[in-house]
Amino acid sequence: MNHTVADVGIPMARSQMTQRYKWGISEVAFRRFLYMAGLILLILLVAIFFSLVVASFPALREFGLSFLIGRTWDPVRGEFGGLVFLVGTLMSSLMALIISMFFSLPASIFLGEYFRHGKVSAFMKSVIELLAGIPSVIYGFWGLFLLVPLVRVLEMKLGVAPQGVGIFTSSLVLAVMIVPYASSIGTEVISLVPSDLKEAALSLGATRFEVIRKVILPYAYSGIFAGVLLALGRALGETMAVTMVIGNSNFLPKSIFSPGNTMASVIANEFTEATGRLYLASLIELALVLFVVTTIINILGKLVIGKMTTRVT
Amino acid sequence: MKRELKSREKILFRGFRMKMILRIFTLFSIFFGLCSLGGAKERELIGAGATFPYPLYSKMFDVYHKETGVKVNYQAIGSGGGIRQLINKTVDFGGSDAIMSDKDLKEAGGPVLHIPTCAGSVVITYNLTGEPRLKFTPDIIADIFLGKVKKWNDSRITAVNPEVKLPDTDITVVHRSDGSGTTFIFSSYLSKVSQEWKEKVGSGPSLNWPVGLGGKGNPGVAGLVKQTPGSFGYVELIYALQNQMPYGTIKNKKGNFIEPTIASTSLAAETALPDDMKVDLTDTDAARGYPLSGFTWIIVYKEQDYAKRPEEEAKDLVDLLWWMTHKGQGYAEPLHYAPLSKVAVEKAEKLIKSISYKGKPILK
Numbered sequence: 001m002n003h004t005v006a007d008v009g010i011p012m013a014r015s016q017m018t019q020r021y022k023w024g025i026s027e028v029a030f031r032r033f034l035y036m037a038g039l040i041l042l043i044l045l046v047a048i049f050f051s052l053v054v055a056s057f058p059a060l061r062e063f064g065l066s067f068l069i070g071r072t073w074d075p076v077r078g079e080f081g082g083l084v085f086l087v088g089t090l091m092s093s094l095m096a097l098i099i100s101m102f103f104s105l106p107a108s109i110f111l112g113e114y115f116r117h118g119k120v121s122a123f124m125k126s127v128i129e130l131l132a133g134i135p136s137v138i139y140g141f142w143g144l145f146l147l148v149p150l151v152r153v154l155e156m157k158l159g160v161a162p163q164g165v166g167i168f169t170s171s172l173v174l175a176v177m178i179v180p181y182a183s184s185i186g187t188e189v190i191s192l193v194p195s196d197l198k199e200a201a202l203s204l205g206a207t208r209f210e211v212i213r214k215v216i217l218p219y220a221y222s223g224i225f226a227g228v229l230l231a232l233g234r235a236l237g238e239t240m241a242v243t244m245v246i247g248n249s250n251f252l253p254k255s256i257f258s259p260g261n262t263m264a265s266v267i268a269n270e271f272t273e274a275t276g277r278l279y280l281a282s283l284i285e286l287a288l289v290l291f292v293v294t295t296i297i298n299i300l301g302k303l304v305i306g307k308m309t310t311r312v313t
Numbered sequence: 314m315k316r317e318l319k320s321r322e323k324i325l326f327r328g329f330r331m332k333m334i335l336r337i338f339t340l341f342s343i344f345f346g347l348c349s350l351g352g353a354k355e356r357e358l359i360g361a362g363a364t365f366p367y368p369l370y371s372k373m374f375d376v377y378h379k380e381t382g383v384k385v386n387y388q389a390i391g392s393g394g395g396i397r398q399l400i401n402k403t404v405d406f407g408g409s410d411a412i413m414s415d416k417d418l419k420e421a422g423g424p425v426l427h428i429p430t431c432a433g434s435v436v437i438t439y440n441l442t443g444e445p446r447l448k449f450t451p452d453i454i455a456d457i458f459l460g461k462v463k464k465w466n467d468s469r470i471t472a473v474n475p476e477v478k479l480p481d482t483d484i485t486v487v488h489r490s491d492g493s494g495t496t497f498i499f500s501s502y503l504s505k506v507s508q509e510w511k512e513k514v515g516s517g518p519s520l521n522w523p524v525g526l527g528g529k530g531n532p533g534v535a536g537l538v539k540q541t542p543g544s545f546g547y548v549e550l551i552y553a554l555q556n557q558m559p560y561g562t563i564k565n566k567k568g569n570f571i572e573p574t575i576a577s578t579s580l581a582a583e584t585a586l587p588d589d590m591k592v593d594l595t596d597t598d599a600a601r602g603y604p605l606s607g608f609t610w611i612i613v614y615k616e617q618d619y620a621k622r623p624e625e626e627a628k629d630l631v632d633l634l635w636w637m638t639h640k641g642q643g644y645a646e647p648l649h650y651a652p653l654s655k656v657a658v659e660k661a662e663k664l665i666k667s668i669s670y671k672g673k674p675i676l677k
Contacts, residue, residue, distance in 0.1 A: 074520075076520055144537075161483075165537065243490065247526040248529070249522065261490075261527075268529075270492045270519045271492075272390060273518040274492060275396055
C-alpha cells in the first residue's frame with residue numbers, strides 16, 4: 001500500500017488514509033479468520049476420529065483385529081465381523097472407478113482439449129455437472145428399475161444366477177455418479193497444459209493424438225489422478241444408491257455379479273433399529289474402518305501424485 | 314495530525330463496534346424471549362420411535378392437539394432409537410414394534426410398561442405370472458427362508474396348492490435389509506413354527522439371513538419382488554394393500570388358512586393375553602386370527618417421577634395414552650391399521666391405570 005502511494009507521489013488524502021487503515025484491520029482479521037477456519041476443520045476431523053474410536057470401544061475390545069477378518073454379522077447372537085462389508089465396499093468402489101474412467105477421461109480430453117469454448121462445451125459441461133447434482137436415491141431407483149433388468153439379461157446370457165442386483169450393478173450406478181467428479185477436475189488440468197508445449201510437439205510433426213498421448217496426458221497425469229481420487233472417495237461413502245441395487249446380503253461375494261453389502265449401506269440400514277451396546281459399537285466400528293480406509297486411500301493417492309509430479313518435472 | 318486522525322478513526326470504529334454488539338445482543342434477547350413465551354403457553358409431549366405406526370400417530374396426535382391443546386411431537390427414528398431415547402430419558406414416551414429385551418430393561422433402571430396402540434401384520438408376497446392366490450403352511454415358509462425349498466414346483470408347495478400350476482423356477486428370497494419391526498414379527502413367527510430357524514437364525518429386527526437378497530424398507534423389498542421373477546418376500550400388510558401386491562394365505566395354529574386383512578389381524582389378539590401385554594401375536598391360537606400379526610407399543614416408565622419431570626407432564630402423558638387406546642382407535646382402520654381387540658383394550662386400561670407419580674397412581 002505504502003508503495004503505491006509513494007510511487008504515485010500524491011500526498012495522502014484523508015479518504016486514502018481511512019482506506020489504508022481499514023485495510024490494515026481487515027488484513028489481520030482476515031488472516032485470523034483463515035487460521036480459525038483451518039483450525040476448526042482440523043479439530044473437526046480429529047474429533048470425528050476420536051468420537052468414533054470412543055463410541056466403538058466396546059466392539060474394539062471385544063473383537064480386536066478379528067473384526068476385520070470376521071465373516072459373520074449376526075445381530076441376534078451378538079457376533080460381528082466386518083470383512084464382507086469391507087470387501088463389498090472396496091470391490092464396488094474400485095470397479096466403479098475403472099468403469100467411470102472410460103467415460104471421465106474421454107470427457108475431460110474432449111472438453112479440455114478439443115472443445116474448450118463454445119456452446120457445445122458449455123452444454124456438455126453443465127450436463128456433466130448436473131449428474132453430480134442428482135440425489136442419490138434417484139440414482140438408486142434408476143438402477144433398480146432400469147439397470148437391474150438389463151443386468152439380468154446379461155447374467156442370463158453369461159449363465160450366472162440372474163438376480164439382477166449385485167456388486168456389478170452397484171458399480172455401474174456408482175460409475176455414473178462419480179463421472180462428474182473425475183471429469184471436471186480432469187478437464188481443468190488438461191486445459192491448463194501450456195500451449196507452447198503442445199505447439200512444440202505439433203511443430204515437430206506430432207499428430208493430435210500423439211500430442212494427447214505424449215504431451216498432454218503425461219503433463220496432466222497427477223491432476224487427473226487427483227480427480228479420480230476424489231471420485232473414489234465419493235464412491236466409498238455412497239449409501240443410498242448402493243443399498244438399493246447391491247442386494248444387501250452378508251456373504252463374501254463369489255464373483256462380480258454376486259450380491260454383497262457395503263459398510264456405508266449396512267450402517268444406514270441397521271443403525272436405526274440397533275439396540276444393545278455391542279451392536280451399536282460394532283456399527284460405529286464399521287464407520288471407523290470406513291474412515292480409516294478413506295484416509296489410507298487418500299494418503300496413498302497423495303504419494304502417487306507426488307511421485308508422478310516429480311517424474312514429469 | 315496523522316495520529317489525531319488515527320485515534321479518531323479508532324474511536325469511531327469502537328463506537329460502531331459497540332453499537333453492533335448491542336444490536337446483536339438485543340436481537341438475541343428478543344429471539345429467546347419469544348421462544349420462552351411460546352414454550353410457556355404450549356403443553357408439549359415428546360416421543361420417538363417406531364416408523365411403522367407413524368402415519369397413524371401423526372393423525373392421532375394432530376386430532377389430539379386440536380381437541381386438548383396438548384402438542385405431541387413424535388419423531389419416527391425407528392424402534393431401536395425409541396428404546397434408546399427412553400432409556401436416556403430424553404423423551405416422554407418411546408414407540409416400539411418390538412418387546413424390549415431383558416438387557417434393555419435392565420439398562421432402563423425401572424419397570425417399563427408396554428402399552429399396545431394398534432396391530433399390524435406381515436404378508437407373504439411373490440412374483441409369479443398370473444398372480445395366483447397361493448396357500449402356505451408355516452413349515453414351507455420357514456424352509457424357503459432357510460434355503461431348503463428351492464423351486465416353486467416343490468412337492469410341498471404343490472401339495473397345498475393343487476389347483477395352481479407352479480413353474481419350475483428358482484425361488485429368490487427377498488428380505489428387509491434395514492432393521493425393522495416387520496422383520497421382528499416375521500422372524501418371531503418363524504422361530505415359533507420352526508425349531509431349526511430358532512436355533513440357526515433366531516428373531517430380531519436385523520438377522521443373519523441364511524439366504525436371499527435384501528431390500529431397504531417396504532419399497533425396497535417390493536421393488537426387488539416386482540423386478541425378480543420367482544421371488545418370494547414379506548412386506549407390511551398396509552404396504553401390500555396400498556400397492557395392490559399379491560399375497561398368500563397362511564395356515565394358522567388351528568389349521569385354518571387365513572387371508573391377511575385388517576379384521577383377521579385384530580382377531581389374532583382374540584386370545585388369552587398376559588397382563589403386561591409383552592406378547593407377540595404371531596402364531597396365536599385364535600381360530601380366525603392371521604398368524605403373522607403383532608402389536609406396536611408405546612413404551613413408558615411405570616414411575617413417572619424421574620428426570621425432574623413435573624406431575625402435570627405425567628398427567629398429560631397418561632391422558633394421551635388413554636385417548637389413544639380408546640377414542641384414538643377410530644382412526645386406525647381408515648389408515649389400514651388394525652385397531653386393538655376388546656381384550657387388548659381392557660389389558661391396556663389396566664396398564665395405564667398402573668402408571669404412577671411418586672408411587673401414587675395418576676389416573677383414578
